[in-house]
Amino acid sequence: MPYFDAASSAPLHPVARQALQASLDEGWADPARLYREGRRAGLLLDAAREAAAEAVGCRPDELVFTPSGTHAVHAGMSGVLSGRRRVGLGVTVSAVEHSSVLHAAAAHEAATGGAVTEVPVDRYGAVTPDTYAGALREDTALACLQSANHEVGTEQPVAEVAEACRSRGVPLLVDAAQSLGWGPVEGAWSLLTGSAHKWGGPGGVGLLAVRKGVRFAPRGPADERESGRSPGFPNIPAIVAAAASLRAVRAEAAAEAARLRALVDRIRARVPELVPDVEVVGHPEHRLPHLVTFSCLYVDGEALLHELDRADFSVSSGSSCTSSTLTPSHVLRAMGVLSEGNVRVSLPAGTPEAEVDRFLEVLPGVVSGVREKLGAPTGSGGPGAAAGADEAGGSLVVDALGRRCPIPVIELAKVFGEVPVGGTVTVLSDDEAARLDIPAWCEMRGQEYVGERPADHGVAYVVRRVS
Amino acid sequence: MPYFDAASSAPLHPVARQALQASLDEGWADPARLYREGRRAGLLLDAAREAAAEAVGCRPDELVFTPSGTHAVHAGMSGVLSGRRRVGLGVTVSAVEHSSVLHAAAAHEAATGGAVTEVPVDRYGAVTPDTYAGALREDTALACLQSANHEVGTEQPVAEVAEACRSRGVPLLVDAAQSLGWGPVEGAWSLLTGSAHKWGGPGGVGLLAVRKGVRFAPRGPADERESGRSPGFPNIPAIVAAAASLRAVRAEAAAEAARLRALVDRIRARVPELVPDVEVVGHPEHRLPHLVTFSCLYVDGEALLHELDRADFSVSSGSSCTSSTLTPSHVLRAMGVLSEGNVRVSLPAGTPEAEVDRFLEVLPGVVSGVREKLGAPTGSGGPGAAAGADEAGGSLVVDALGRRCPIPVIELAKVFGEVPVGGTVTVLSDDEAARLDIPAWCEMRGQEYVGERPADHGVAYVVRRVS
Numbered sequence: 001m002p003y004f005d006a007a008s009s010a011p012l013h014p015v016a017r018q019a020l021q022a023s024l025d026e027g028w029a030d031p032a033r034l035y036r037e038g039r040r041a042g043l044l045l046d047a048a049r050e051a052a053a054e055a056v057g058c059r060p061d062e063l064v065f066t067p068s069g070t071h072a073v074h075a076g077m078s079g080v081l082s083g084r085r086r087v088g089l090g091v092t093v094s095a096v097e098h099s100s101v102l103h104a105a106a107a108h109e110a111a112t113g114g115a116v117t118e119v120p121v122d123r124y125g126a127v128t129p130d131t132y133a134g135a136l137r138e139d140t141a142l143a144c145l146q147s148a149n150h151e152v153g154t155e156q157p158v159a160e161v162a163e164a165c166r167s168r169g170v171p172l173l174v175d176a177a178q179s180l181g182w183g184p185v186e187g188a189w190s191l192l193t194g195s196a197h198k199w200g201g202p203g204g205v206g207l208l209a210v211r212k213g214v215r216f217a218p219r220g221p222a223d224e225r226e227s228g229r230s231p232g233f234p235n236i237p238a239i240v241a242a243a244a245s246l247r248a249v250r251a252e253a254a255a256e257a258a259r260l261r262a263l264v265d266r267i268r269a270r271v272p273e274l275v276p277d278v279e280v281v282g283h284p285e286h287r288l289p290h291l292v293t294f295s296c297l298y299v300d301g302e303a304l305l306h307e308l309d310r311a312d313f314s315v316s317s318g319s320s321c322t323s324s325t326l327t328p329s330h331v332l333r334a335m336g337v338l339s340e341g342n343v344r345v346s347l348p349a350g351t352p353e354a355e356v357d358r359f360l361e362v363l364p365g366v367v368s369g370v371r372e373k374l375g376a377p378t379g380s381g382g383p384g385a386a387a388g389a390d391e392a393g394g395s396l397v398v399d400a401l402g403r404r405c406p407i408p409v410i411e412l413a414k415v416f417g418e419v420p421v422g423g424t425v426t427v428l429s430d431d432e433a434a435r436l437d438i439p440a441w442c443e444m445r446g447q448e449y450v451g452e453r454p455a456d457h458g459v460a461y462v463v464r465r466v467s
Numbered sequence: 468m469p470y471f472d473a474a475s476s477a478p479l480h481p482v483a484r485q486a487l488q489a490s491l492d493e494g495w496a497d498p499a500r501l502y503r504e505g506r507r508a509g510l511l512l513d514a515a516r517e518a519a520a521e522a523v524g525c526r527p528d529e530l531v532f533t534p535s536g537t538h539a540v541h542a543g544m545s546g547v548l549s550g551r552r553r554v555g556l557g558v559t560v561s562a563v564e565h566s567s568v569l570h571a572a573a574a575h576e577a578a579t580g581g582a583v584t585e586v587p588v589d590r591y592g593a594v595t596p597d598t599y600a601g602a603l604r605e606d607t608a609l610a611c612l613q614s615a616n617h618e619v620g621t622e623q624p625v626a627e628v629a630e631a632c633r634s635r636g637v638p639l640l641v642d643a644a645q646s647l648g649w650g651p652v653e654g655a656w657s658l659l660t661g662s663a664h665k666w667g668g669p670g671g672v673g674l675l676a677v678r679k680g681v682r683f684a685p686r687g688p689a690d691e692r693e694s695g696r697s698p699g700f701p702n703i704p705a706i707v708a709a710a711a712s713l714r715a716v717r718a719e720a721a722a723e724a725a726r727l728r729a730l731v732d733r734i735r736a737r738v739p740e741l742v743p744d745v746e747v748v749g750h751p752e753h754r755l756p757h758l759v760t761f762s763c764l765y766v767d768g769e770a771l772l773h774e775l776d777r778a779d780f781s782v783s784s785g786s787s788c789t790s791s792t793l794t795p796s797h798v799l800r801a802m803g804v805l806s807e808g809n810v811r812v813s814l815p816a817g818t819p820e821a822e823v824d825r826f827l828e829v830l831p832g833v834v835s836g837v838r839e840k841l842g843a844p845t846g847s848g849g850p851g852a853a854a855g856a857d858e859a860g861g862s863l864v865v866d867a868l869g870r871r872c873p874i875p876v877i878e879l880a881k882v883f884g885e886v887p888v889g890g891t892v893t894v895l896s897d898d899e900a901a902r903l904d905i906p907a908w909c910e911m912r913g914q915e916y917v918g919e920r921p922a923d924h925g926v927a928y929v930v931r932r933v934s
Contacts (some may be wrong), residue, residue, distance in 0.1 A: 035776045238669075308502075
């Protein structure tokens with residue numbers, strides 16, 4: 001049963017399971033108590049902290065455990081923003097950070113008025129160090145940059161950005177949730193966060209490292225546990241399991257990364273050959289070893305996931321049609337790439353080659369099946385001979401109001417052959433995904449995206465036929 | 468090895484262990500995902516929610532899981548305070564709430580200026596419904612009352628207070644951390660919080676129930692998990708174990724409560740017979756079945772815990788000398804009872820009678836050993852024939868500045884026999900515990916506590932000999 005969504009959550013590592021079971025007998029007491037059971041629990045917690053700190057590359061007293069990676073991000077950001085209030089209230093983030101970072105920044109802005117500066121990314125999803133450095137201002141209290149993107153796998157230039165931040169005296173928080181199992185984060189970061197269930201540890205454990213010297217003032221109700229930085233009674237067996245499995249995956253990381261990278265390279269190369277009208281997104285080289293993302297024109301992401309699940313493959317998607325908000329992933333949007341029919345494949349450690357091969361066998365039929373049901377245009381060639389247009393100048397209007405992704409793009413493609421070269425098709429749509437997917441369609445098809453303008457009940461997207 | 472600190476954290480219940488292990492294989496995936504592994508994790512989470520809701524006495528969609536009881540309290544309080552901001556910013560709490568409640572109230576006051584009203588308690592640690600009702604004001608947005616006190620075991624009149632709150636339209640949050648394993652909380656409460664490791668579940672799981680109709684606006688960064696009320700990836704195996712063990716302890720609760728109540732009654736009756744100068748605190752009847760607290764005059768709490776630990780008994784203490792803050796427990800202070808030599812015994816389910824009997828055998832020798840080392844007065848009789856006093860009117864001054872609990876009280880007791888009836892002893896002390904323990908000593912000895920006044924480098928506490 002191939003599970004290809006390690007970037008959401010990895011199956012429990014055997015070492016995590018062993019460590020969890022081994023510490024259930026001694027890890028239940030309050031580690032702050034002076035008696036025997038408390039001391040034993042405290043020793044387990046200390047040992048886990050030392051192991052985790054070594055893997056992170058910090059001192060044990062710089063690292064606290066939190067109930068999740070999300071809590072680590074929230075506590076890290078709010079602690080710096082409170083501690084550096086005198087400097088200012090500004091926050092700089094990349095446009096493709098995890099939602100925990102972006103939502104914390106938005107909450108900060110709403111509560112304090114501190115401005116959030118989003119650093120744009122290139123078409124691969126990466127910031128450039130210069131652009132990032134240019135977004136740091138006098139009143140920037142905190143900068144945030146992920147080590148690698150969770151949706152497309154692109155690695156960020158963390159060391160260069162950290163250096164730029166250091167030279168301006170701005171602490172950089174690195175969300176290392178996706179990469180920490182593969183290795184430590186290089187460079188002069190100030191804070192680092194991680195999430196155990198991403199590397200095969202249990203849920204319920206995050207970590208937050210704060211370098212000595214960073215001004216940090218925990219926000220929220222006082223609680224003396226974890227240096228005052230993470231309230232609540234800790235789940236010590238889970239923490240022990242998290243630290244043990246981080247050590248274990250690190251020991252296997254170099255060999256497993258090389259093996260998975262080869263499998264991912266195969267997917268990156270073969271999918272566009274096997275499936276027409278596909279865009280592979282994310283950086284081809286500077287990327288996580290186990291993760292690849294592609295989008296398929298004329299495909300409903302939810303239907304695609306459903307069919308892949310029926311074929312026993314578990315993957316995730318950044319398409320709007322699989323989210324409750326009806327908007328495409330903010331990552332794909334920031335990259336300006338196609339969002340419809342989006343599939344993220346993230347291989348857990350140990351994925352057999354044969355599962356990847358079977359995925360490549362199954363995928364083409366699944367995609368064509370979904371396209372067929374939607375009545376999508378077939379063949380990847382250009383439009384046929386232009387039919388007569390019904391307006392002066394050879395223009396057509398397609399009314400796709402009320403229709404969701406990928407229908408507006410399908411309707412566009414269906415009629416596109418009917419306008420002469422030089423003519424335009426205008427798509428009326430009230431679907432958020434159209435704003436991303438119609439320009440992406442033009443790019444893939446080599447046609448000209450003219451632009452958008454407001455229209456009754458939606459937006460009019462204009463495309464000109466150039467070939 | 469008798470562990471008598473269940474009120475801090477209970478050993479993992481066998482059912483929790485089984486449920487945890489049984490759900491490790493299926494509980495690691497993201498329950499929000501549509502694929503097979505996600506659906507399985509989601510089913511486990513749904514089932515756990517239903518079981519927990521049934522035990523709490525609410526609808527499943529009224530209950531969310533949090534990473535700890537502390538998180539449940541923080542989220543519950545901040546959610547109501549945000550949601551009812553238009554009503555006002557006032558918070559009413561009992562003076563003996565858990566620190567998570569008091570610290571959240573203090574943080575709210577610091578951030579918003581909303582006043583915190585503390586409802587005093589009687590000498591048993593209970594509020595009276597009338598006093599509580601009288602503390603509700605026009606601008607009270609939230610009221611908080613524990614179901615039973617965590618340090619002395621006294622049950623609060625929750626149903627009556629809930630009714631008073633209901634009639635005034637103020638939502639009542641009940642911190643049920645100490646009682647939820649024994650049974651549901653009766654009455655028209657609006658919010659309820661609990662903590663799994665108190666009933667034999669794993670650490671890392673709390674629960675928050677919010678009745679339909681309560682205005683609730685989650686504070687902090689947006690996160691769609693757990694109805695937007697508890698951020699972060701959940702530890703589903705731990706949640707499953709928490710719910711399963713709650714069910715299991717409830718099935719045994721009535722019989723086990725009766726059995727432990729008898730053992731606690733034995734401690735309550737025998738300790739004052741076996742150990743001189745002891746005050747048993749907390750309500751004699753309206754109390755948790757498994758918890759008893761007493762304080763020993765002339766005893767250093769930390770030394771007492773240390774000696775009990777050497778004798779294999781794990782207990783906790785609200786004495787100032789065992790805390791990092793050098794202040795006695797706020798609960799004992801609010802009750803106005805002796806804090807020195809404080810011992811809380813809380814029996815885990817299944818505690819054998821023989822362990823309690825051995826505790827009663829060991830305790831007198833341990834207490835007298837600690838007293839001997841401190842040079843405490845021996846014998847519980849009144850003072851001997853009064854010695855000549857060194858001032859007019861038969862008064863003495865004892866300088867205990869710089870000396871910590873229990874030394875100021877020991878010094879008082881040592882010289883007390885030297886003043887004539889009608890004379891006074893003035894104790895100079897800069898130890899916070901003296902403010903509580905000197906009046907408590909007077910009460911226990913039947914002497915008159917005259918009062919305190921400021922003095923150089925500390926406070927002067929005046930005691931008059933009346934017999």
